[in-house]
Amino acid sequence: MRNIFLLRYYFAVASLIIAAISFGCGDGKREDNSGMQFRAAKGGKFYGGTYRVNEVGDLRSLDPVGINDVTSHHIAHQVYDLLVDFDENLHLKPELAESWEISPDGLTYTYHLRKGVKFHDNLCFRGGKGREFTAGDVKYSFTRVCDARTGTLGYDYFRGKVEGADAYYAATQAAANGGAPAVKEVTGFIVKDEYTFQIRLTKPFAPFENYAALGIAYIHPREAVEKYGRDFFQHPVGTGAFKFISWSPDRECILERNVNYWKTDADGNQFPYLDKIHFSFIKDEKSQIFEFRGGNLEECYRIPNEFFTSVVGEDKKLKGEYSKFQLLHLPAMSTQYYGMLTSSKEFSDVRVRRAFSMAVDRERIVKYVLKGQAYAAGTHGLVPPSMPDYQTENIKGYEFNPTTARALLAEAGYPNGVGLPPITLQLNNGGGRNLQIAEAAQAMIFENLGVKVSLTQVEFAKHLDEVDAGRAPFFRLGWVADYPDPENFLNLLYGALVPEDGKPSPINHTRYRNAEFDKIFAQALSTNDRAARMKLYMQAEQIAMNDAPMIIVFYDEDYRLLAPYVEGYRNNAMDRRTYEYVWINPVKL
Amino acid sequence: MTFFILRKILYAASVLLGVITTTFVITYVLPGDPARLMLGQRADPESVASLQRQLGLDRPLWEQYGSYIAKLAKGDMGRSFSTNRDVMGSILERFPATALLSLSAMALSTVIGILLGIIAAARPNSWLDTALMSTALLGISLPSFVVGTMFLLLFGVTLRWTPISGYIDTGWNHLLLPMITLALRPLSVIARVTRSSMLEALSQDYIRTARAKGASVPSILLRHALRNALNPVITTISSWLAGLLAGTVFIEYIFNWPGIGMVALDAILKLDYPMIQGTVQFTAIIFVLVNLLVDVTYAFLDPKVKLS
Numbered sequence: 001m002r003n004i005f006l007l008r009y010y011f012a013v014a015s016l017i018i019a020a021i022s023f024g025c026g027d028g029k030r031e032d033n034s035g036m037q038f039r040a041a042k043g044g045k046f047y048g049g050t051y052r053v054n055e056v057g058d059l060r061s062l063d064p065v066g067i068n069d070v071t072s073h074h075i076a077h078q079v080y081d082l083l084v085d086f087d088e089n090l091h092l093k094p095e096l097a098e099s100w101e102i103s104p105d106g107l108t109y110t111y112h113l114r115k116g117v118k119f120h121d122n123l124c125f126r127g128g129k130g131r132e133f134t135a136g137d138v139k140y141s142f143t144r145v146c147d148a149r150t151g152t153l154g155y156d157y158f159r160g161k162v163e164g165a166d167a168y169y170a171a172t173q174a175a176a177n178g179g180a181p182a183v184k185e186v187t188g189f190i191v192k193d194e195y196t197f198q199i200r201l202t203k204p205f206a207p208f209e210n211y212a213a214l215g216i217a218y219i220h221p222r223e224a225v226e227k228y229g230r231d232f233f234q235h236p237v238g239t240g241a242f243k244f245i246s247w248s249p250d251r252e253c254i255l256e257r258n259v260n261y262w263k264t265d266a267d268g269n270q271f272p273y274l275d276k277i278h279f280s281f282i283k284d285e286k287s288q289i290f291e292f293r294g295g296n297l298e299e300c301y302r303i304p305n306e307f308f309t310s311v312v313g314e315d316k317k318l319k320g321e322y323s324k325f326q327l328l329h330l331p332a333m334s335t336q337y338y339g340m341l342t343s344s345k346e347f348s349d350v351r352v353r354r355a356f357s358m359a360v361d362r363e364r365i366v367k368y369v370l371k372g373q374a375y376a377a378g379t380h381g382l383v384p385p386s387m388p389d390y391q392t393e394n395i396k397g398y399e400f401n402p403t404t405a406r407a408l409l410a411e412a413g414y415p416n417g418v419g420l421p422p423i424t425l426q427l428n429n430g431g432g433r434n435l436q437i438a439e440a441a442q443a444m445i446f447e448n449l450g451v452k453v454s455l456t457q458v459e460f461a462k463h464l465d466e467v468d469a470g471r472a473p474f475f476r477l478g479w480v481a482d483y484p485d486p487e488n489f490l491n492l493l494y495g496a497l498v499p500e501d502g503k504p505s506p507i508n509h510t511r512y513r514n515a516e517f518d519k520i521f522a523q524a525l526s527t528n529d530r531a532a533r534m535k536l537y538m539q540a541e542q543i544a545m546n547d548a549p550m551i552i553v554f555y556d557e558d559y560r561l562l563a564p565y566v567e568g569y570r571n572n573a574m575d576r577r578t579y580e581y582v583w584i585n586p587v588k589l
Numbered sequence: 590m591t592f593f594i595l596r597k598i599l600y601a602a603s604v605l606l607g608v609i610t611t612t613f614v615i616t617y618v619l620p621g622d623p624a625r626l627m628l629g630q631r632a633d634p635e636s637v638a639s640l641q642r643q644l645g646l647d648r649p650l651w652e653q654y655g656s657y658i659a660k661l662a663k664g665d666m667g668r669s670f671s672t673n674r675d676v677m678g679s680i681l682e683r684f685p686a687t688a689l690l691s692l693s694a695m696a697l698s699t700v701i702g703i704l705l706g707i708i709a710a711a712r713p714n715s716w717l718d719t720a721l722m723s724t725a726l727l728g729i730s731l732p733s734f735v736v737g738t739m740f741l742l743l744f745g746v747t748l749r750w751t752p753i754s755g756y757i758d759t760g761w762n763h764l765l766l767p768m769i770t771l772a773l774r775p776l777s778v779i780a781r782v783t784r785s786s787m788l789e790a791l792s793q794d795y796i797r798t799a800r801a802k803g804a805s806v807p808s809i810l811l812r813h814a815l816r817n818a819l820n821p822v823i824t825t826i827s828s829w830l831a832g833l834l835a836g837t838v839f840i841e842y843i844f845n846w847p848g849i850g851m852v853a854l855d856a857i858l859k860l861d862y863p864m865i866q867g868t869v870q871f872t873a874i875i876f877v878l879v880n881l882l883v884d885v886t887y888a889f890l891d892p893k894v895k896l897s
Contacts, residue, residue, distance in 0.1 A: 058855060060672050068629050148639060151673065156633045173639060233673055249672070249679065250847040251756055282754050282845045290746050290753045430858075461621020461860050464630065482631070499634075506625070506632055 032295065033565070038586040043267035045567070049584035050276040053299045054288045059253055059281065062244065063233035064218035065144050065152040073215040074577045075279055078255055079120075080218030080238030083111050083138065083197075084209075088572050090333075090388045090484035092209065096133065096219060096239065097197075100212075106204030106528045111212070113138070113195040117262045120243045124227035130260065133219060133239050135197040139189045141219045142199075146186050148173035154216030161208065163188030163200040204526040206533055210483035241272040241580035253279040263580065273568070273583035292561060293321070298584075300561040301575070305433050308373045312559065316372075325561045331375035331386040332556035333481035333573045335489065338425065338441070339510045339550045344473035346421055351412035353548040357398040358405035359448040360441050366554055369440050370433065373559070378552030381541045382479070382493070383486045385555055386573035389534050390486055395541050397552055402448035409449055417451035424454045426472040428463040434476060437553065468504035470511060477509065478556075481574060486537040487525060493544040494521055512549035565589050590888065597884050601877045608873040609661065609866075613654055616862045622646075623670050623860040644670060657866075666870070667863035671856070676867035680849060684871075686756060687848030690840070691833035694768045698776035699826055705776075706783020706822075707810055713788060721780065728777030737770040737843040754845035767844040771837060775829040782825045786818035793817070831879040834872075 038048040057071035064080065067073055083097040094100075097111035119130035145154045146165045149172050158165040164187030171183035190198040201208060211217060224237035236244045241263070242255035255277040263271045280297070282288050285304045289311075292300035303311050313319040318327045340347035340356065347353050362377035375385060381395035406416075414420045425442065427434050435457065442453045453474070458466065466472040481488045491497060495513035498505050505511055517540050524536035562569055565588035568581045624640035625632055641647045645656070660667060666676035705725070709718040744766060745753040755763045790796065791814050799813045838850035845851075849868055856864035 058672070058859075063673075066673065068627075148643070151640075151643060153628055153640075155639075156628070156631065156636050159633060159635070173642075176643070230668075230673070248847070249674070249682065250845075250851050251758075280755070283842065283851075284754075284845070287741070287754045287843075287845060290741075294746075294749065294753065296752075459621060460858075461619075461623070461626045464625055465621055468625070477630075479630075504634055506630070506634060506637075 033298075033584055033586075033589055036584075036586075038584065041267070041269040041273065041583075043265070043269065045265075045267070045269060045273060045583050046586055047269075047273050047583070048275050049273075049586075050278055051274050051299070051566075051579060051582060051584070052278045052280065052297045053301075054280045054282050054291065054297055056281075056283055056285055056288060056302075059247065059249070059279070061233040062236035062247070063150075064141065064216055064220060065147075065150045065154055066233055067215040067218070068153045070575070074575075075253055075255070076215060076218055076236065076238075077240070077577055078242040078277060078579055079236050079240045079244050080220060081117070081240050082214075082217055082219070083113075083212040085213050085578075086484065086572065086574065086576060088570050090386075090572060090574060092213065096138075097212070102209065102528055106206065106526060107201050109199040109201075109208065109212075110192070111138070111197045111199075113197060114262065115195055117239050118260050119221050119224075119239050120237050120258055121260075122224060122237045124221070124223040124237060130237075130239075131221070131223075133221075134194045135191040136194075137219050137221055138197045139185075139191050140222050142189050142217065143168070143186050144225070145216050146172075149176055152216075154214070157211055157214065157216060158186075161201055161203075161205050162186060163202050204528070206525055206528050207483065207485040207487040210485055214483060242274075242277055250281050252281070255279075261580070265581075272580035274579060277579055289561075292325075292563075295563075298563045298566050299569075301558075303373070303559050303561070305371070305373060308559075309371050311561075312372075314372065318561075322561070324564055326564060326566065328560040328562065328569065328571045329557055330571055330573055331384065332558040332575070333384055333386045333484065334478055334556045335378065335382055335384045336437075336478045336553045336556065337378065337382065337476075337550040338553060339467070339475050339477055340548070341470055341473040341475075341510055342513070342547075342549050343470065343511045346423055346473045349412045350547055351408045352414065352420070354398065355405040355408040355412070355449060356445060356451075357548045357551045358401040358408070359445050360551055360553070361400040361444055362553055363400065364444075365437055365440050369436050370554065373557065374554040375557035376555050378554045380552070381545050382550065382552060383489045383537070383541060384481075384573075387481075387486055387489075388484050389530060391534075391538065394538060395545055397545050398548065405448055406450075409451075414451075417449050420451055422454070423451060423474055424456050424472075425474045425476065426463060426466060427455065427457050427476045428460040429457040430460065438476060441551075441553070464506075467509050468506045470502070470505065475509070484574065486534070486541070487521075490521055490537060490541060490544070493517060493541075493549060496522070510549040512544065512547065514543055514547060517543045593888055594885055597881055601881050604877055605870070605873060609658070609870055610654075612866045612869045613657060614650075616860075616865050617650055617653070619860060621860050623862060626860050627670060661870075666867040669856070669861050669864045671859045671861040671864065676863050679852060679864070680867055680871045683847055683849050683852055686846060687837055687841070687850065688834065689757070690764070690767055690771060690837055690846055690848060691830070693764060694771035695775065695826070695830050695833055697768060698772040698774075698779055698829070701772075702776040702779025703783050703815075703822065705780040707787060707815065709780065709784040710787035710791060710814075711806070711810060718784075722784065725777035725780045728773045729781075731773070732839075733770055733774065734839040734843060736773055737767070737840055740766050740770055741843060756847055763844075767837075767840050767846050770843075771833065771840050775826075775833065778829065779822060779825055783818065783822050786821045787814055790814040790818040827879065827883040831876045831883075834875045834879065 033049045036049050038046040041047050055071040059075060060069050060072050061067055062076050067076055081096045084092045085095045087093045096114055098114050100111045102109055113135055117133045121128055121130045125131055144150050145152050146158055146169050148169055155169055168183045168186045171181035175181040188200040192198055220238055225232045228235040234247055241258055241261045243258050245254040245256050247253040257272055257275050261271055285302060289300050291297050311322045318325055340353050366374045366377045379399055380392045380397045383390055383392055385392040425438055427438050438455050442455060445451050445453050467475045479489060491507055493512050494508055495518045497508040498511045498513060520536050520540040524533050527533040565585045567585050568583050570578055570581050624637050628636055645653060669676055705721050709721045712718050744750045751765050752763050757763050796813055799809050838854055841848045841850035842854060853868040
C-alpha cells in the first residue's frame with residue numbers, strides 16, 4: 001500500500017514538473033553576440049546584435065501616466081519619444097518637436113512638431129500599420145496625465161500650473177465610477193494645427209520647459225489605449241527607436257529595432273543600430289556584476305560597494321580581471337543628506353545645526369566608508385555639482401571643523417552636548433552603505449560634540465511617513481533629480497511648501513522657512529532667462545546653507561561598466577538611457 | 590469516509606478564512622502608506638489623498654474587508670497597486686516556476702535522502718554512517734540563504750560550472766543550483782528519518798527470520814525493511830512538500846528565480862496590499878490542499894487514521 005502511495009507521489013511530481021516546464025519554458029536560449037551576423041553601416045559602424053542589460057528594480061508600467069520609477073523609465077525611453085529630450089550635458093534638445101518657443105510673459109509654450117513620424121506598426125491601427133503622429137496625439141497624451149481615471153502618477157507636475165488642468169482632474173475624479181466628466185478637456189493644451197501644439201500656464205513657471213522631457217510626457221496614440229484598455233501598460237506603442245515585443249515579469253523585457261524610425265546619424269545611417277535589447281531583472285547587484293563578468297550582459301550599472309575597491313583603482317581606472325572592460329563614470333544628479341527638523345526642539349537653534357554640520361568629517365566618510373565611490377564630499381550646497389549651468393562650487397557649505405562646532409554648541413547653551421534632548425538619527429533600511437555612513441557620522445558627532453546620537457532603521461514607507469509628519473527630527477534622505485533644474489532640489493527648502501497647520505510636509509521635510517530665501521526663489525521660478533535664473537537660485541541656496549537645515553553628506557557618482565565591444569554609449573548624470581546610439585563592434589567581439 | 594472528507598474540507602475552509610482575515614488585518618496595520626510610496630518622494634498631499642481614494646484605502650477597515658471578501662468569492666484577488674497587473678494572473682504566471690523548483694528539489698531530496706538513509710542504516714555506527722549523518726546534520730543546520738550564496742560563489746562565479754541566475758528558458762542548468770540548495774535541508778531530514786526508521790525495522794523479528802532463510806542483504810534492506818520503514822518517511826516528505834511549495838523566498842531571491850517568493854518579497858517592500866494578500870492566500874491554499882490530500886490519502890491507505 002505504501003509503495004502505491006510512493007508511486008502516486010512520484011507520478012504526481014513527474015506530471016507537475018512536466019506541466020511546469022511546458023508552461024514555463026520560453027523561446028529558447030538567451031542570445032549573445034558571438035555568432036551574430038552584423039551589417040556594415042557608414043562611418044565604420046555596424047548594424048545588428050542584441051544588447052543585454054539588467055535592471056535591479058522592477059518594471060512597473062509602460063503606460064506613461066504610470067511611470068515614476070527608474071526602471072520603467074529606462075525601458076519606456078526606448079519605446080516612446082518625447083517632444084524634447086536632454087542631451088549628454090542635460091540641455092534640452094529637439095525630438096518630436098523640431099523647435100519650441102516660450103512667450104515673453106512665460107505663460108505660453110509653443111511646440112512645432114516634426115512631420116512624417118510614424119507610430120510603431122501595431123494591431124491597434126487599421127491594417128496594423130502605424131499612422132503619422134500629430135499634435136492631437138500630444139494633446140491626448142498630456143490630457144491622460146490629468147485624467148484621474150487613468151490612475152495617473154504624474155498629475156502633480158501639472159496641478160495648478162496648466163490652465164484648466166485642475167478642473168479637468170476634478171471632473172474626471174467625479175466621473176471615476178462611470179459617466180462622462182463635466183469638463184471635456186484641459187483648456188491649456190491646445191492643438192493649433194496638425195503640427196503645432198501649445199501649452200498655456202496659469203502663471204509663469206520657468207522650470208516647466210523641462211516637463212515635456214519627463215517620463216509622463218511620452219507620446220502615445222489613442223488607438224493603443226483604446227484597444228488594450230487597462231492592459232495598455234504592458235502593450236506600449238510609441239514612435240521610439242525600439243518596438244516593444246514582450247515582457248515577462250521578473251524575467252525579461254524584449255525590444256526590437258524599429259525599422260521605420262525617423263532619426264539618422266551624421267553619416268546618414270538610420271538609428272538604431274541594435275537589432276534587439278534584452279532587459280533582464282536580476283534584483284541583486286552582486287549577481288548582476290557576476291553576470292556581466294561572465295559575459296552575459298553588455299552593461300553593468302553601479303558597482304556594489306563591497307566590490308568597488310577590487311574593481312576600480314584609486315586612479316578611477318579598472319583593475320585586475322575587470323581591466324578588459326570599459327568604465328564610464330560621472331557625477332550623478334543626486335545628493336545624500338541628513339535633514340534636521342528646524343521646527344523641533346533639538347534643531348530649532350541654527351547654532352546647533354551648524355555645530356552638527358561641522359562635526360561630521362565628510363572627506364573621511366567618502367574615503368574610508370564609501371571607499372571613494374562618491375563624486376565629492378558634501379561641502380557645498382544641496383544642488384549637486386552635476387547640475388548644468390550651476391556653479392555648486394560657489395556655494396559655501398560646511399567643512400569639518402570640530403573646534404568651531406564645539407564652540408557653537410556651547411554658545412547655544414549645550415556645552416559638550418549637556419542639556420540637549422536625546423537625538424535619534426532615523427534611516428530607512430536597505431542599502432547597506434546608509435547604515436555604515438550613519439555609524440561613522442554618529443561616532444564623529446559623539447567624538448567632536450560629546451552628543452550621543454542613537455540610530456534607528458525603519459521600512460522606507462514608514463520612514464517617509466515619519467519624516468513627512470515631522471516625527472523624525474534627524475533623518476537621512478537622498479534626493480535625485482527628475483529634471484536638471486535647481487528648483488528640483490531647492491523646493492526642499494521652500495517655505496511656501498510647509499503647511500501652516502502642522503500637516504505632513506512631504507517636500508520641505510526640514511520645514512525650513514526663510515522669507516528672504518522664499519522671495520528670491522519665487523523670483524527665480526518666474527525668470528525664463530536661464531543664466532539669470534541660475535544666479536537667483538545660487539543666491540537663494542547660499543541663504544539656506546547659512547541656516548544649515550541639513551547636513552550635506554556627499555554627492556553621488558555613477559559608475560557603469562560596458563563590454564569592450566560596446567560603442568557609441570552616451571552617458572549622462574541622470575542615467576537617462578538612450579540605446580539608439582549604441583552599436584556593437586563585431587571586430588572587438 | 591464521506592463524513593471524514595467533509596470534516597477535513599470544512600476544517601481546511603476555516604483555516605483559509607482565518608488566513609484571509611489575518612492577512613487582511615496585518616496588511617492594513619503595516620506602517621506606511623502605499624499611495625505615498627507609489628507617488629514617490631515628491632508627492633503632493635492632495636495627490637496622495639486622491640490615490641488613496643482610488644485604491645479604496647480611505648474607507649473603514651470593515652468596509653474594505655467586506656468588499657475584498659465579496660470580490661474574492663468571485664475569484665477576483667484585485668489588481669496590484671504597484672504594477673496594475675491582475676493579482677491572480679500574476680501568481681498563476683509564476684506558480685509553475687515555484688512548482689518546478691519545489692517539486693524537483695523534493696524529488697531530488699526524496700531519492701537521495703532515502704538512499705543515504707538506507708546506506709547509513711545498513712552499516713550503523715560505522716565511519717560511513719557517522720560521516721553521512723554528520724553531513725546531514727550540517728545540511729539541516731545551515732540556513733538556505735547561506736548555502737545558496739556559497740554555492741553561487743563557488744559553482745557559479747569561481748568554477749563557472751553553472752549559471753548564476755535566471756530561469757530554465759535559457760538553459761536547464763539554471764535549475765541546478767537553486768534545486769540543490771533547496772533540496773539540501775529536506776534531503777538531510779529524510780536521510781536521518783529513513784536511517785532511524787530502517788534501524789527500527791531491521792531490529793524486528795521478521796528481519797531475523799528473513800536472514801535465517803538466507804535472504805540477500807539487498808533483499809532484506811529493500812524488500813523487507815524499507816517497505817515497513819517508509820511510513821514516517823512519507824509523513825516527512827508530505828510535510829516538506831507543502832512547506833517547499835509555500836516558501837522558496839530566499840532561494841528565489843538569491844538565484845533570481847521568477848517564482849511566487851520573489852513576487853511576495855517585492856510586494857511586501859512596496860506595500861502592495863493586494864499582492865501581499867494574494868501571495869499569502871495562494872500559498873495557504875496550496876499548503877492546505879496538499880495537507881488535505883495527504884490526510885485523505887492516509888485515510889484510504891490506513892483505516893486506523895479514519896477511526897482516530
